[in-house]
Amino acid sequence: MCQQSKPQRLKRSSPPPSLATPDRTQFQSQAPPLDSCHRVQKAWLASRVIPRRRGGYLMPGGQRPLNKTNIRLATTISRECAFDLLRVLWGLHPIRTSLMMCLNIVRGLFPAFRGYSQAMIVDELQSLVSSGHFTWSRLVKLLVAEILRRAFETAVDSFATTNENIVQDSARFFVEYQQVAQRLRLDIPTLAEPVVRDCLQESDLFVRSFSGMGGFGLLSPFDFVQIFALMSELASHVLVLLSLTGGCANMGALLLSVLSALFPLFLSRFGFTPSHPDAPYTPQEARTAERQEKLRNLAYSDCHRPEILLFGLGPWILQSWANTRTAMMHDERSTDSIRSSLPQILSQINVSDLLFALQNMPLLLMFQSSSASLGSLALYRSSIQSLVFTVGNLLTTVRMAFQGIFLMGAFCAAMNIRPQLNPPDEEVVSYPTIANGMKIEARHLSYTYPGSKDASLKDVSFTLEAGESLAIVGYNGSGKSTLAKVLLRIIDFSEGDLLVNGVDIRRMSPSEYHHHVTTVFQGFSKFNSTVRENVGLGFVQKLGSQTAIEHAMHLGGADTFVHSLPNGLKTKLDISGFDSMPYPSVSGATAHGPSSRIHHGLSGGEWQRIAISRAFMRADRPEVDLLLFDEPTSSLDGHAQNKVFDTIDKVSRAPSGEKTKTVIFITHRLSTARRADKIAMMEKGTISEFGTHEELLKKGGSYAALYKASV
Numbered sequence: 001m002c003q004q005s006k007p008q009r010l011k012r013s014s015p016p017p018s019l020a021t022p023d024r025t026q027f028q029s030q031a032p033p034l035d036s037c038h039r040v041q042k043a044w045l046a047s048r049v050i051p052r053r054r055g056g057y058l059m060p061g062g063q064r065p066l067n068k069t070n071i072r073l074a075t076t077i078s079r080e081c082a083f084d085l086l087r088v089l090w091g092l093h094p095i096r097t098s099l100m101m102c103l104n105i106v107r108g109l110f111p112a113f114r115g116y117s118q119a120m121i122v123d124e125l126q127s128l129v130s131s132g133h134f135t136w137s138r139l140v141k142l143l144v145a146e147i148l149r150r151a152f153e154t155a156v157d158s159f160a161t162t163n164e165n166i167v168q169d170s171a172r173f174f175v176e177y178q179q180v181a182q183r184l185r186l187d188i189p190t191l192a193e194p195v196v197r198d199c200l201q202e203s204d205l206f207v208r209s210f211s212g213m214g215g216f217g218l219l220s221p222f223d224f225v226q227i228f229a230l231m232s233e234l235a236s237h238v239l240v241l242l243s244l245t246g247g248c249a250n251m252g253a254l255l256l257s258v259l260s261a262l263f264p265l266f267l268s269r270f271g272f273t274p275s276h277p278d279a280p281y282t283p284q285e286a287r288t289a290e291r292q293e294k295l296r297n298l299a300y301s302d303c304h305r306p307e308i309l310l311f312g313l314g315p316w317i318l319q320s321w322a323n324t325r326t327a328m329m330h331d332e333r334s335t336d337s338i339r340s341s342l343p344q345i346l347s348q349i350n351v352s353d354l355l356f357a358l359q360n361m362p363l364l365l366m367f368q369s370s371s372a373s374l375g376s377l378a379l380y381r382s383s384i385q386s387l388v389f390t391v392g393n394l395l396t397t398v399r400m401a402f403q404g405i406f407l408m409g410a411f412c413a414a415m416n417i418r419p420q421l422n423p424p425d426e427e428v429v430s431y432p433t434i435a436n437g438m439k440i441e442a443r444h445l446s447y448t449y450p451g452s453k454d455a456s457l458k459d460v461s462f463t464l465e466a467g468e469s470l471a472i473v474g475y476n477g478s479g480k481s482t483l484a485k486v487l488l489r490i491i492d493f494s495e496g497d498l499l500v501n502g503v504d505i506r507r508m509s510p511s512e513y514h515h516h517v518t519t520v521f522q523g524f525s526k527f528n529s530t531v532r533e534n535v536g537l538g539f540v541q542k543l544g545s546q547t548a549i550e551h552a553m554h555l556g557g558a559d560t561f562v563h564s565l566p567n568g569l570k571t572k573l574d575i576s577g578f579d580s581m582p583y584p585s586v587s588g589a590t591a592h593g594p595s596s597r598i599h600h601g602l603s604g605g606e607w608q609r610i611a612i613s614r615a616f617m618r619a620d621r622p623e624v625d626l627l628l629f630d631e632p633t634s635s636l637d638g639h640a641q642n643k644v645f646d647t648i649d650k651v652s653r654a655p656s657g658e659k660t661k662t663v664i665f666i667t668h669r670l671s672t673a674r675r676a677d678k679i680a681m682m683e684k685g686t687i688s689e690f691g692t693h694e695e696l697l698k699k700g701g702s703y704a705a706l707y708k709a710s711v
């Protein structure tokens with residue numbers, strides 16, 4: 001299957017007609033050889049082209065017209081990915097899946113079998129009546145036999161449904177897991193590509209089709225089994241009809257039969273059909289569902305992406321999501337097993353359906369003197385109706401399957417998108433550790449944001465020795481944060497070189513590099529969670545350690561106000577500024593405990609202290625060589641600000657006083673900037689002045705002017 005092979009790297013190349021701008025990224029055309037995954041990507045992309053509309057692409061989820069080109073593309077996708085994907089899904093539960101296929105084919109035979117069996121009953125009754133030896137006991141016996149047959153059918157149906165649910169659940173877990181994992185792997189530049197976003201959106205639709213969220217074109221691979229069932233049903237009806245000889249043209253009897261066929265409908269309208277209320281949502285299930293959704297959103301969220309990448313939260317999110325998903329599936333399965341108990345099976349026997357057995361009574365009475373076989377008449381009638389119905393169903397299913405193939409293609413293509421910042425496997429080098437922190441050499445760096453006309457970084461060059469501290473200052477919009485993101489390997493640069501400890505940063509795996517840095521972003525994340533998680537996620541391995549979290553909060557100056565919060569570390573923080581609504585439960589009580597209703601808001605400065613504490617969760621770890629803070633104290637009072645910079649200084653040194661970490665901070669407070677060993681003055685995307693505070697003052701340039709203005 002595609003996702004088992006090496007993921008494809010995205011590159012800029014000549015765009016397809018619908019992605020007309022030359023800068024747009026599309027799936028890489030690696031030639032030669034054009035491997036199977038790439039063929040799927042190309043076929044999926046081509047299927048979105050709107051014919052005769054230059055540059056026109058279908059919206060994600062848009063229906064592909066049934067034409068020659070799309071049939072060819074669907075065939076390519078099926079050949080390259082569908083069968084492999086089905087094989088992997090089959091491998092999750094080989095026996096149950098085989099059973100599911102067989103049972104579906106058997107279930108397809110039920111309607112014809114039912115009609116045939118009823119015809120036999122009717123014929124039997126006809127011969128009883130015409131022979132003049134009519135006895136009620138014989139009739140009751142036949143009806144009981146029919147009811148038992150129906151009960152058997154229902155039991156098989158129920159077993160098949162339970163089996164199918166188990167198979168579908170594991171398949172669903174598999175595809176959802178793959179999807180969430182892939183989302184977490186992707187970096188910001190990759191996710192910024194429109195074609196990647198569309199692909200992920202269609203892939204998401206495919207994954208959702210496993211949840212039974214129907215709609216046209218949403219057909220999971222396991223629903224394809226339905227096609228087999230329908231075909232076996234169709235074949236059985238055709239066989240029955242072929243086996244019937246001649247036709248009885250008694251219109252009155254046919255009319256009577258049609259009216260009696262409508263009778264069950266009346267019954268269901270007046271509430272005789274058993275209802276199947278949804279299982280109530282317990283508070284525990286509500287909490288699990290809420291957490292699962294929250295983690296899924298976190299994996300999908302763009303605003304949290306930098307910190308997820310930087311703090312390496314991918315595996316933690318994935319694991320936590322998998323735990324909640326498994327718990328939910330366990331709950332659903334136990335509900336299913338309760339449902340499949342004997343009384344439940346019996347209650348599923350449809351009363352109105354059973355009455356079908358009585359439908360032929362009027363016919364019998366009418367034809368008791370006739371030599372015509374009532375059974376064959378009834379069978380002929382029901383087979384014709386079923387045949388028409390089955391053909392209609394089959395056509396709809398095939399049309400949905402056709403659309404489903406393209407969504408499956410999107411899923412296979414999405415699984416093979418390679419994060420742009422990841423170096424090719426053959427070029428990867430490990431992060432080289434050197435003494436005293438991280439040495440950074442930037443040479444003529446330039447960067448333009450996608451879609452922007454002007455470069456945000458232009459010809460940026462500087463060298464920072466390991467253990468040195470650098471303050472980046474400058475006017476708003478001069479490129480300071482952009483430079484920070486480039487240095488943190490959150491975004492790429494278009495031109496120039498960036499060496500870290502003497503090695504090209506582009507040759508390092510970003511996730512490995514991120515182990516050696518910690519940061520506070522200017523627009524840091526506010527997680528919709530407890531204080532504990534908001535701080536502890538800075539070093540997820542210590543998330544369970546109260547001591548580590550307390551220590552980080554102490555360094556970040558957050559301990560005092562956190563201790564005064566109603567639930568201390570367990571206080572849920574409100575990121576929206578609005579109280580979140582409690583989750584309703586069946587009993588009318590909230591799904592949360594009493595304390596969890598409290599979502600506490602924080603001031604800007606308090607949030608900033610939480611973000612600083614998060615960075616301090618790992619700042620003093622030996623493997624962390626670079627501390628980068630983008631305006632970390634912009635909301636703090638002067639006293640707190642000095643304390644934070646004292647702490648940064650302390651953390652960046654060994655107990656002996658020797659510098660062990662490189663520090664970079666961006667600030668607008670020049671009184672703070674002068675604490676740094678070096679200062680970079682940024683103007684219009686470039687470093688206009690670089691040196692010590694004294695050197696720059698002496699120079700009398702932009703920095704000196706800015707400094708004089710600030711004091």
Ligand SMILES: Nc1ncnc2c1ncn2[C@@H]1O[C@H](COP(=O)(O)OP(=O)(O)OP(=O)(O)O)[C@@H](O)[C@H]1O
Nearest residue numbers: 449452456474475476477478479480481482483522
């Ligand atoms: N995502 C983006 N897409 C396009 N342009 C961007 C984006 N982010 C920033 N820019 C532009 O890049 C330039 C540099 O922005 P940057 O955030 O690096 O400035 P800054 O020096 O950090 O500003 P401030 O002091 O206000 O924080 C600005 O002109 C800004 O408009």
